[in-house]
Amino acid sequence: MTVVDLMAAPTVLIAEADPWTRDLLKQVVLTVRCDAQLDVCGDGQQALAQLGRKTYGLVIADRELPGVGGLDLLRTVRQRRAVAAQPFILLSARNDSASVREALPLAPTAYLTTPLDIAGLTRRLKSLLLSAGQEISCDVPALAPGMTLKRFLEQRRASSDGAPLRVDxxxxxxxxxxxxxxxxxxxxxxxxxxxxxxxxxxxxxxxxxxxxxxxxxxxxxxxxxxxxxxxxxxxxxxxxxxxxxxxxxxxxxxxxxxxxxxxxxxxxxxxxxxxxxxxxxxxxxxxxxxxxxxxxxxxxxxxxxxxxxxxxxxxxxxxxxxxxxxxxxxxxxxxxxxxxxxxxxxxxxxxxxxxxxxxxxxxxxxxxxxxxxxxxxxxxxxxxxxxxxxxxxxxxxxxxxxxxxxxxxxxxx
CATH class of the missing domain: 1.10.3210.10 (Hypothetical protein af1432)
Incomplete structure (x- = not known):
């Protein structure tokens, strides 16, 4: 696969050390493509291993990842050339001209500074993961056969997203x-x-x-x-x-x-x-x-x-x-x-x-x-x-x- 297959659910790798920013990125991706197949990791070594096991339609990585940094991940992706011009969004807290110039030869699809502009990131993701006029809808997954309420609640306890929102x-x-x-x-x-x-x-x-x-x-x-x-x-x-x-x-x-x-x-x-x-x-x-x-x-x-x-x-x-x-x-x-x-x-x-x-x-x-x-x-x-x-x-x-x-x-x- 050389480009994102818009007919199939896209595969996306998110590499971000901070769990709350990682979760935010996940939610923005799923808002654009609710059917996206996501892999998330908190350090560059894990991300490098994932890239060796699977071909992704999009990679989103923080430049300041511990271990292997996002810039080195991008360099690895470009050197492998397994996916021609693979979409790669590089995130960074560094917005000085020297840092941006260092990344440009590796041709990131986007260089986005943090804290993120959510509206801008959403527009960028739509251009990468959706074709013109395309809309994706996803049904709520049905319960597994034989699932009981008690078992469901026991399973969700470790992954609950917390309370519903009270305020608008x-x-x-x-x-x-x-x-x-x-x-x-x-x-x-x-x-x-x-x-x-x-x-x-x-x-x-x-x-x-x-x-x-x-x-x-x-x-x-x-x-x-x-x-x-x-x-x-x-x-x-x-x-x-x-x-x-x-x-x-x-x-x-x-x-x-x-x-x-x-x-x-x-x-x-x-x-x-x-x-x-x-x-x-x-x-x-x-x-x-x-x-x-x-x-x-x-x-x-x-x-x-x-x-x-x-x-x-x-x-x-x-x-x-x-x-x-x-x-x-x-x-x-x-x-x-x-x-x-x-x-x-x-x-x-x-x-x-x-x-x-x-x-x-x-x-x-x-x-x-x-x-x-x-x-x-x-x-x-x-x-x-x-x-x-x-x-x-x-x-x-x-x-x-x-x-x-x-x-x-x-x-x-």
């Missing part, structure tokens, strides 16, 4: 634009009530590619570390993912309950932290993320139904009871959320016999109040161990639940 991300991105570019503070206000966006941006800001020691533990810190372009790219990438929005009304109702619970816990955590001169934004973030597993499970239940599986409220309730906590734990570990943040989230579920920070006690108390079904339970919470350790009394807790909640997207300060 595209509107939020548009609302953050100014004549000077993206206003990060405005974008943070627009999306700060969304657990999925918050978790992904914090995880991406703490990835190994950032090469920083002090972890980002709030959405604002994560955005500052990532910068406007990368923050926007990651939010855009989330909107491209399959089932990012809940279309099933019943499951949307379940998600709304968990979003509301997360918001209450976040608001109570921040307010209590303010009373005690603790880190308000970190406590807000921990509260917002503590139902992430339940929300991710709801999203997987929609995937089950879209694939042809049967579902009723009894099965939904049973699945949440059995898998909700496990999904949350798996996501927080796989995404490598900061340990301090994970400890605050864990404290919201249980306090053992160890020594806990005041912030952990705050989040445990915030969770207790957030889970109350009426104000009548305040007295019991006020008399409990956590409230006594924090010296938070009945009057303070009563005032806490009567304080107005912030409007969606706002700070509520």
């Amino acid at each position: 991300a595209q509107s939020a991105l548009k609302g953050s634009l100014t004549p000077e570019g993206v206003d990060l503070a405005r974008l943070e206000q627009q999306v700060r009530t969304d657990p999925q966006i918050t978790a992904v941006l914090i995880a991406a800001a703490n990835s190994a590619a950032q090469h920083l020691v002090s972890p980002a533990q709030t959405l604002a810190q994560a955005m500052q570390r990532l910068g406007p372009a990368q923050s926007v790219n990651l939010v855009q990438g989330l909107t491209l993912k399959y089932s990012a929005q809940l279309s099933d009304p019943c499951l949307a109702d379940y998600a709304e309950r968990y979003w509301a619970l997360s918001q209450r816990a976040a608001d109570y955590g921040r307010t209590l932290a303010g009373m005690l001169n603790l880190d308000q934004e970190r406590c807000f973030c921990a509260g917002l993320l503590h139902c992430l597993g339940d929300l991710a499970l709801v999203r997987c239940l929609q995937e089950w139904r879209q694939a042809g599986g049967e579902l009723d409220t009894q099965a939904i309730d049973a699945s949440l009871a059995e898998f909700g906590a496990a999904y949350g734990s798996a996501l927080r570990t796989r995404w490598r959320l900061p340990l301090e943040l994970r400890e605050l989230i864990a404290a919201m579920y249980h306090l053992g016999g160890g020594v806990y920070s005041r912030e952990a006690l705050v989040m445990n108390l915030a969770a207790q109040v957030a889970n109350l079904e009426s104000e009548e339970g305040i007295a019991e919470v006020a008399g409990g161990k956590t409230a006594r350790l924090l010296r938070v009394g009945m009057s303070q807790l009563s005032q806490l639940i009567k304080s107005p909640s912030p409007s969606p997207g706002g700070r509520g300060d």
